[in-house]
Amino acid sequence: xxxxxxxxxxxxxxxxxxxxxxxxxxxxxxxxxxxxxxxxxxxxxxxxxxxxxxxxxxxxxxxxxxxxxxxxxxxxxxxxxxxxxxxxxxxxxxxxxxxxxxxxxxxxxxxxxxxxxxxxxxxxxxxxxxxxxxxxxxxxxxxxxxxxxxxxxxxxxxxxxxxxxxxxxxxxxxxxxxxxxxxxxxxxxxxxxxxxxxxxxxxxxxxxxxxxxxxxxxxxxxxxxxxxxxxxxxxxxxxxxxxxxxxxxxxxxxxxxxxxxxxxxxxxxxxxxxxxxxxxxxxxxxxxxxxxxxxxxxxxxxxxxxxxxxxxxxxxxxxxxxxxxxxxxxxxxxxxxxxxxxxxxxxxxx
Ligand SMILES: *Cc1c(COP(=O)(O)O)cnc(C)c1O
Numbered sequence: 001x002x003x004x005x006x007x008x009x010x011x012x013x014x015x016x017x018x019x020x021x022x023x024x025x026x027x028x029x030x031x032x033x034x035x036x037x038x039x040x041x042x043x044x045x046x047x048x049x050x051x052x053x054x055x056x057x058x059x060x061x062x063x064x065x066x067x068x069x070x071x072x073x074x075x076x077x078x079x080x081x082x083x084x085x086x087x088x089x090x091x092x093x094x095x096x097x098x099x100x101x102x103x104x105x106x107x108x109x110x111x112x113x114x115x116x117x118x119x120x121x122x123x124x125x126x127x128x129x130x131x132x133x134x135x136x137x138x139x140x141x142x143x144x145x146x147x148x149x150x151x152x153x154x155x156x157x158x159x160x161x162x163x164x165x166x167x168x169x170x171x172x173x174x175x176x177x178x179x180x181x182x183x184x185x186x187x188x189x190x191x192x193x194x195x196x197x198x199x200x201x202x203x204x205x206x207x208x209x210x211x212x213x214x215x216x217x218x219x220x221x222x223x224x225x226x227x228x229x230x231x232x233x234x235x236x237x238x239x240x241x242x243x244x245x246x247x248x249x250x251x252x253x254x255x256x257x258x259x260x261x262x263x264x265x266x267x268x269x270x271x272x273x274x275x276x277x278x279x280x281x282x283x284x285x286x287x288x289x290x291x292x293x294x295x296x297x298x299x300x301x302x303x304x305x306x307x308x309x310x311x312x313x314x315x316x317x318x319x320x321x322x323x324x325x326x327x328x329x330x331x332x333x334x335x336x337x338x339x340x341x342x343x344x345x346x347x348x349x350x
Contacts, residue, residue, distance in 0.1 A: 014216035036153025036166035038212035040068035046178035078300035087114025111140035136266035162222030284347035293325035
């Protein structure tokens with residue numbers, strides 16, 4: 001309400017306040033933008049990634065990761081995932097290296113960071129930048145507090161939201177400066193002037209920029225949500241633990257091996273038994289009033305990103321038709337989880 005009363009709705013002091021709060025949270029600087037996709041795009045661009053370059057990305061991610069790479073002119077190279085955590089398999093990624101490979105983009109699927117130390121060691125051996133897609137991992141697994149460049153999303157369903165929004169977190173001063181300028185059409189130092197309530201009437205532009213800044217309205221929502229992170233995280237963890245407990249009786253259904261002392265679960269995916277018709281299960285559950293999700297279709301099967309990989313992605317291809325996400329959000333109750341599981345088991349038993 002204070003932002004609305006000030007009647008300045010664009011990017012101004014409230015965005016700086018949100019960035020300061022994020023900086024305190026991560027213990028290093030954060031730059032806010034209008035979506036998580038924009039955060040990834042600007043992070044890649046700030047690393048100088050563009051036409052002719054390649055970026056290694058797990059096939060199991062939201063299409064945002066792939067589109068952010070192709071937006072720079074670079075090609076996203078789909079990599080296979082580890083069967084235990086459903087995160088990037090760097091040994092598979094290593095097989096897909098080329099002289100054009102510039103970066104690797106691990107995705108913290110459901111909040112777990114997988115073999116992140118292995119990925120950083122792999123990146124170091126090959127001189128790659130690491131841009132973490134931590135859209136699922138706000139508040140999780142110490143994501144953002146270390147690492148090369150870490151990108152978050154604050155869209156409406158993420159662990160915290162600003163309506164729409166995202167941020168880039170890094171200790172790299174050059175990347176921070178480039179992202180700050182590029183989010184405001186490349187207008188140099190426009191961020192600093194806007195924080196002071198001023199505008200840039202005379203300026204220079206030295207690089208491609210975009211309209212990717214966050215507004216004060218979004219920042220105010222984000223700040224309020226950040227204050228509720230502990231409440232949301234506790235709730236997500238409690239619900240996921242209940243799922244784990246109930247599904248432990250069904251070893252035929254794969255679950256992620258999350259340690260909820262570390263992980264704030266963003267989604268609750270399971271793998272259905274081989275040969276199960278997922279559409280039937282989903283429609284039976286929907287008939288019982290339960291919406292389920294599929295996170296995600298493999299990106300290497302989408303028309304725009306299907307280039308005919310040199311190597312197959314056997315783990316991804318095997319799990320793709322079996323992935324099913326059960327409801328998980330802070331407005332659910334424990335009895336809701338109980339009924340989701342019992343409806344799931346009924347659906348599986350026909
Ligand atoms: C949500 C999401 C994004 C993109 O974030 P937006 O804020 O929606 O642009 C990127 N990657 C993953 C894995 C996501 O879930």
